Each structure stands twice: as structure tokens, then as C-alpha cells.
Amino acid sequence: MITLIQALLNGLSLGSIYALIALGYTMVYGIAKMLNFAHGDVIMVGAYAVITSVVQAKMPGVLGVVVSIAICALLGVTIEFLAYRPLRKAASLTVLITAIGVSYLLQNVAQLIYGTEQKAFPELFDSIPTLTLGEVSIEGSLLLTLGLTAVIMAALTLFINYTRVGKAMRAVSEDKEAAELMGISVNRTITVTFAIGSVLAAVASVFYGASYTYIRPTTGAMPGIKAFTAAVFGGIGSIPGAMLGGILLGVIEQMSKTYISTKWSDAIVFGVLVLVLVIKPTGLLGKKISEKV
Amino acid sequence: MSHKEYVKEGSRMVPYPSGAIVPERDLNKTPVLEAMHLGIDFGGLTAVDDFSLTVGPTEIAGLIGPNGAGKTTVFNLLTNVYHPTRGNIMLNGYTTAGKTTAQVNQMGVARTFQNIRLFSNLSVLDNVKVGLHNEMKENLLSAMTHMFGYKKQEKQADERALELLDFFHMSSLAYDEAGSLPYGAQRRLEIVRALATSPKILLLDEPAAGMNPSETFELMENIRRIRDTFGIAVMLIEHDMKLVMSICEGICVLDHGKVIAKGTPEEIKANTRVIEAYLGKKTEE
Structure with missing residues (x-):
């Protein structure tokens, strides 16, 4: 029973990280109608930004996180401006290949700066005490991950549903041309989307770095692909879908690690994805896409 | 010229x-x-x-x-x-x-479409408020800094949107999903949304x-x-x-x-x- 609770909590924490990243994929897909495969590498950049500011520049942890968030937001907006905006009217395959190119570019630039060796991620959350409930002990970083993710998700949901920018985002996601004709700048809306997605990736990078402790230039690839899986799992383009998909994916992964085999966990995770897509091709919360004629 | x-x-x-x-x-x-x-x-x-x-x-x-x-x-x-x-x-x-x-x-210049192109997942009111968008210049930064004035502005936007809807006797439908409206009402809503952009x-x-x-x-x-x-x-x-x-x-x-x-x-x-x-x-x- 204790193992189960512990595994569930760890799964929720891992799932929170996936969900935060998945939100970036799904929002960009929903609004710009493209798959930003460089999104995973933004996490890697975010983690390195924390290492540089906290370990090398000796900044306090909180400031390091803020720096990382700012750098990621700027990076996301820059990538969109330089790489994707000129391709707004290009075929989706062109944009996809460009995104893969950007991903390799980021990895290689990171390798040039930081080398191929892994670097230790600073222990940011060690001062947070471990919570002990009977025989279950919950690490402080885990609680922080769960709590902050919940707050961020609630804030994002409110933002999308109730603010003017959020409504503009939903309008652009439904019909770019009609939105433009209502005076909404599609480019600006897409910029905001990339900024938000990258900020969430930066937050995810902090939690990811804290739980995996080492960072290397290819660090972003695996959580990136898992989060993308989570976004598809929940229904790509759907914000609650990305949240649900991320959490479920994390729980499934952790459960199979605990009860079946660590080696098989990835196979099981992706197996579940295949199964879900066979039964419901649009993902758990995805809407049926009706083609406009 | x-x-x-x-x-x-x-x-x-x-x-x-x-x-x-x-x-x-x-x-x-x-x-x-x-x-x-x-x-x-x-x-x-x-x-x-x-x-x-x-x-x-x-x-x-x-x-x-x-x-x-x-x-x-x-x-x-x-x-x-x-x-x-x-x-x-x-x-x-x-x-x-x-x-x-x-x-x-x-x-x-505002327009409507031959085949209706409403934001069908948004509420009727939100469709109109999207139209009001360019009257109230807002970006992420000002949304954050004007948190207090924001509520008041939103209230004004709601009032203005309802007023416009009322022009077509549609204010009672304000909180319905736009996509669920009958055809004629959707056509009218498109006109209201266009009018909202002044x-x-x-x-x-x-x-x-x-x-x-x-x-x-x-x-x-x-x-x-x-x-x-x-x-x-x-x-x-x-x-x-x-x-x-x-x-x-x-x-x-x-x-x-x-x-x-x-x-x-x-x-x-x-x-x-x-x-x-x-x-x-x-x-x-």
C-alpha cells in the first residue's frame, strides 16, 4: 500500500513535468497549427540557464529560476520570429523539418558552450523539509512540483478563458483569417503563445533538473518526446487534454517502473499511446476535426 | 493623395x-x-x-x-x-x-462571410468581445499591470457587447455557445461581431x-x-x-x-x- 502511494505521488510529480511541457506543444499546435519539435530543447536551455546563474554566477536559487524563465521566453519568441514566422504560409512539412533543424541547432550550440559532459544541477529544493505522513514520506521538491503545477494550470485555464488575450488565442485557434478580420494580430497572438509555452518549459526544466540532477545537451529530447506523446494522448490542441495526458503518462510510467520493470516502462508508455490512438484517434479529450470545405 | x-x-x-x-x-x-x-x-x-x-x-x-x-x-x-x-x-x-x-x-473595415465563420466554441458574448478587441488595446504586459482597472474594463466590454447584442434582440443568448445557435441567429451574430470592431x-x-x-x-x-x-x-x-x-x-x-x-x-x-x-x-x- 505504501509502495503504491509512493509510486502514485512520484508518478504525479513526473506527470506534472510532462504536463507543463505538453502544454507548450499543444498550445502552439492549437494556435499556430505546427509541431514545434524544438520545444524539448528549450527545457535543456532552461536547465543550463539555472546551472550558469546559480552555480557559476552564484545567484540565489529563486533568481536563477527567474533568469531561466526569462531566457526561455526570449528564446521561444526568437525561434518563432526567426525560424517559423517566415514559413507561415509554407507547407506543414517544411515547418516540421525546420523545427527539427532548430532542435539540433540548440543541442549543438549547448554542446559548444557546455561540452558533452553532463553537468550537475544545483540542489535548489533541499531546504524544503520532507513531509512525513505515517510511513509515507513526501519530499519537499515533490510537493513543490505538484503544488506549483496545480497553481500554474489553474492560472493558465483562467487566462485562456477569461482574459482578452486568452480569448484572442482561442479565436485565432479557431479561425485565423476571421480573427485577423476582427482586428486581432495573428502574429502577436502566436508570439504570446510561444512565450507562454517557453515559460512553462522553463518551469518544467527546473523540476526536471531537480529530480534528475544531471543535465547534458541532449537532456531535452526524452522529456520532449514524452510530453509530445502526452499532448497527443490527451488530444493535441486541447489544453485540458495536455494536462490530463501529461499526468496520466507520468503515472503510467512510474507505475510500470515500480511494478513491472524499469527497462520496460518506456515501451509500456508508448504502447498505451498506440492503444489509445487506435481506439480514439483524436486522443482522450481531442475534438473531431471537421474539414472545412 | x-x-x-x-x-x-x-x-x-x-x-x-x-x-x-x-x-x-x-x-x-x-x-x-x-x-x-x-x-x-x-x-x-x-x-x-x-x-x-x-x-x-x-x-x-x-x-x-x-x-x-x-x-x-x-x-x-x-x-x-x-x-x-x-x-x-x-x-x-x-x-x-x-x-x-x-x-x-x-x-x-469589418466583414461577414458567405459561409458563417463564427468562433463556434466561444460564447456568443465572447464572440462579440473578440470583435471589441481592437477598441481596447491590451497586451500581456498591460493585462498584468492593469489588473485593477482590468475588471472595470471587462465590465464595460460586457456592457457594450450586451448592448450590441440587444440591437438584434440577442442579449438573452449571450452565454450560449455560438456554434449551438440556430442558423439565422448565427448570421445575425456575425454582423454583431463585425459591428463590435466599430x-x-x-x-x-x-x-x-x-x-x-x-x-x-x-x-x-x-x-x-x-x-x-x-x-x-x-x-x-x-x-x-x-x-x-x-x-x-x-x-x-x-x-x-x-x-x-x-x-x-x-x-x-x-x-x-x-x-x-x-x-x-x-x-x-
């Missing part, structure tokens, strides 16, 4: 270069819209050529023509959805060249499509009401000749991308080229 000489011709004025009919009350005012020798080619195909038209600030104008004549293309040109290959567009005396579609909307000219693309005679009659009343209440120009593409002839003051007829006639409803009805264009094209769909 210097202002055109208006040439007096009997009781009405014929502005250069359009030759269109501008109603008497709009004479000697800056036209809301002047299209000058507009043309667009798609590849080698000329979709619209030498399209010139002047619309007065409170005129109800009609754009008619057989299917495939290029009417919707003209609307797309006027909103910079397509950038014209040739010619120039002036809105209230300012050129729209080089502007984005969103900027052209902010300059005062246009100076409202472009309606086949507003009566799919409507029964009584709904069409109501629409005619509404178009006049919009013009009178908001003091704006309305330009409509329409196939329902009864509607066009009874509410439009100036009519422009397009065929194969070219203007074949301009004039008052009476003149258009009697024009042989117009009759040919409509009746002599049986092979065209």
Missing part, C-alpha cells in the same frame, strides 16, 4: 474615377471607400481587373454579379486578405497599401443566403437600421435581387472580374449588359 473633383451631373454627383452613385447626403464628404483600378492575378489568371468604386460614408452599396464574377475576391482585396497586384484602396482618404488585415480592420464600412457577403422571405425582410430592415444607428456605410454582395434593388442606393455589377455597370437600382435593372451577363450565361454554373 489629393481630393478628387466631383463632377455635378444633374441631381447626383459622380466622383472620379469610379463613376459610382453616391447618395446626395454623402456629397462633398470624404468617401469612406475608394477603390482605384484594383486588379489581382493568381498565377496567370486575372481574377479581378480595373475595379474602381466609390462608396459614400453612409451609403448602402451593392456588389452583384453572376457566380464566379469575383465578388468575394473584391471583398478579400478590400480587407487586404489578398494584396492587390494593381491599384490602390483609400479608406477615409488613407491608403491601405502595406497594411495587414488586422490593421485594415482597425482602420474601419467599422466605418461594413462588408456583408451574401447576408440573406439561406433565409426565408420573412427573415430576408427582417434583414433588410436591420441593414437600414445599422446604417441609421451607427452612421456607417454598408456594402453587400447578394444574389437576392429583390433585396438588393430595394435597399441599395448604388449598385456595381461585376462579371468575369470586370465592372460592367454602375448605377442606381433603376439604371441597373434597365442595363442590357447586366441582363446579358445574368441570362446569357446558361453554360456557366
Whole structure:
């Protein structure tokens, strides 16, 4: 029973990280109608930004996180401006290949700066005490991950549903041309989307770095692909879908690690994805896409 | 661009270069819209050529023509959805060249679509508020810094949106999902959403499509009401000749991308080229 609770909590924490990243994929897909495969590498950049500011520049942890968030937001907006905006009217395959190119570019630039060796991620959350409930002990970083993710998700949901920018985002996601004709700048809306997605990736990078402790230039690839899986799992383009998909994916992964085999966990995770897509091709919360004629 | 000489011709004025009919009350005012020798080619195909038209600030104008004549293309040109290959567009005396579609909307052009294009997952109220978007300049930063004023602004936006909905007796539907509305209500909502952007000219693309005679009659009343209440120009593409002839003051007829006639409803009805264009094209769909 204790193992189960512990595994569930760890799964929720891992799932929170996936969900935060998945939100970036799904929002960009929903609004710009493209798959930003460089999104995973933004996490890697975010983690390195924390290492540089906290370990090398000796900044306090909180400031390091803020720096990382700012750098990621700027990076996301820059990538969109330089790489994707000129391709707004290009075929989706062109944009996809460009995104893969950007991903390799980021990895290689990171390798040039930081080398191929892994670097230790600073222990940011060690001062947070471990919570002990009977025989279950919950690490402080885990609680922080769960709590902050919940707050961020609630804030994002409110933002999308109730603010003017959020409504503009939903309008652009439904019909770019009609939105433009209502005076909404599609480019600006897409910029905001990339900024938000990258900020969430930066937050995810902090939690990811804290739980995996080492960072290397290819660090972003695996959580990136898992989060993308989570976004598809929940229904790509759907914000609650990305949240649900991320959490479920994390729980499934952790459960199979605990009860079946660590080696098989990835196979099981992706197996579940295949199964879900066979039964419901649009993902758990995805809407049926009706083609406009 | 210097202002055109208006040439007096009997009781009405014929502005250069359009030759269109501008109603008497709009004479000697800056036209809301002047299209000058507009043309667009798609590849080698000329979709619209030498399209010139002047619309007065409170005129109800009609754009008619057989299917495939290029009417919707003209609307797309006027909103910079397509950038014209040739010619120039002036809105209230300012050129729209080089502007984005969103900027052209902010300059005062709003439109509806032939096939309804509402944000169907948003509520009726939110659709209108999206239209109000450009009245209240807002970005992420100001949204964060003006947290306190924000609530008040939102309340004002809600009130304004409800007021606009009320104009079409739709305020009771405000919190329904736009996609769930009946067809006629969706058409009306599209007009409200367009009006929310405070246009100076409202472009309606086949507003009566799919409507029964009584709904069409109501629409005619509404178009006049919009013009009178908001003091704006309305330009409509329409196939329902009864509607066009009874509410439009100036009519422009397009065929194969070219203007074949301009004039008052009476003149258009009697024009042989117009009759040919409509009746002599049986092979065209």
C-alpha cells in the first residue's frame, strides 16, 4: 500500500513535468497549427540557464529560476520570429523539418558552450523539509512540483478563458483569417503563445533538473518526446487534454517502473499511446476535426 | 493623395474615377471607400481587373454579379486578405497599401462571410468581445499591470457587447455557445461581431443566403437600421435581387472580374449588359 502511494505521488510529480511541457506543444499546435519539435530543447536551455546563474554566477536559487524563465521566453519568441514566422504560409512539412533543424541547432550550440559532459544541477529544493505522513514520506521538491503545477494550470485555464488575450488565442485557434478580420494580430497572438509555452518549459526544466540532477545537451529530447506523446494522448490542441495526458503518462510510467520493470516502462508508455490512438484517434479529450470545405 | 473633383451631373454627383452613385447626403464628404483600378492575378489568371468604386460614408452599396464574377475576391482585396497586384484602396482618404488585415480592420473595415465563420466554441458574448478587441488595446504586459482597472474594463466590454447584442434582440443568448445557435441567429451574430470592431464600412457577403422571405425582410430592415444607428456605410454582395434593388442606393455589377455597370437600382435593372451577363450565361454554373 505504501509502495503504491509512493509510486502514485512520484508518478504525479513526473506527470506534472510532462504536463507543463505538453502544454507548450499543444498550445502552439492549437494556435499556430505546427509541431514545434524544438520545444524539448528549450527545457535543456532552461536547465543550463539555472546551472550558469546559480552555480557559476552564484545567484540565489529563486533568481536563477527567474533568469531561466526569462531566457526561455526570449528564446521561444526568437525561434518563432526567426525560424517559423517566415514559413507561415509554407507547407506543414517544411515547418516540421525546420523545427527539427532548430532542435539540433540548440543541442549543438549547448554542446559548444557546455561540452558533452553532463553537468550537475544545483540542489535548489533541499531546504524544503520532507513531509512525513505515517510511513509515507513526501519530499519537499515533490510537493513543490505538484503544488506549483496545480497553481500554474489553474492560472493558465483562467487566462485562456477569461482574459482578452486568452480569448484572442482561442479565436485565432479557431479561425485565423476571421480573427485577423476582427482586428486581432495573428502574429502577436502566436508570439504570446510561444512565450507562454517557453515559460512553462522553463518551469518544467527546473523540476526536471531537480529530480534528475544531471543535465547534458541532449537532456531535452526524452522529456520532449514524452510530453509530445502526452499532448497527443490527451488530444493535441486541447489544453485540458495536455494536462490530463501529461499526468496520466507520468503515472503510467512510474507505475510500470515500480511494478513491472524499469527497462520496460518506456515501451509500456508508448504502447498505451498506440492503444489509445487506435481506439480514439483524436486522443482522450481531442475534438473531431471537421474539414472545412 | 489629393481630393478628387466631383463632377455635378444633374441631381447626383459622380466622383472620379469610379463613376459610382453616391447618395446626395454623402456629397462633398470624404468617401469612406475608394477603390482605384484594383486588379489581382493568381498565377496567370486575372481574377479581378480595373475595379474602381466609390462608396459614400453612409451609403448602402451593392456588389452583384453572376457566380464566379469575383465578388468575394473584391471583398478579400478590400480587407487586404489578398494584396492587390494593381491599384490602390483609400479608406477615409488613407491608403491601405502595406497594411495587414488586422490593421485594415482597425482602420474601419469589418466583414461577414458567405459561409458563417463564427468562433463556434466561444460564447456568443465572447464572440462579440473578440470583435471589441481592437477598441481596447491590451497586451500581456498591460493585462498584468492593469489588473485593477482590468475588471472595470471587462465590465464595460460586457456592457457594450450586451448592448450590441440587444440591437438584434440577442442579449438573452449571450452565454450560449455560438456554434449551438440556430442558423439565422448565427448570421445575425456575425454582423454583431463585425459591428463590435466599430467599422466605418461594413462588408456583408451574401447576408440573406439561406433565409426565408420573412427573415430576408427582417434583414433588410436591420441593414437600414445599422446604417441609421451607427452612421456607417454598408456594402453587400447578394444574389437576392429583390433585396438588393430595394435597399441599395448604388449598385456595381461585376462579371468575369470586370465592372460592367454602375448605377442606381433603376439604371441597373434597365442595363442590357447586366441582363446579358445574368441570362446569357446558361453554360456557366
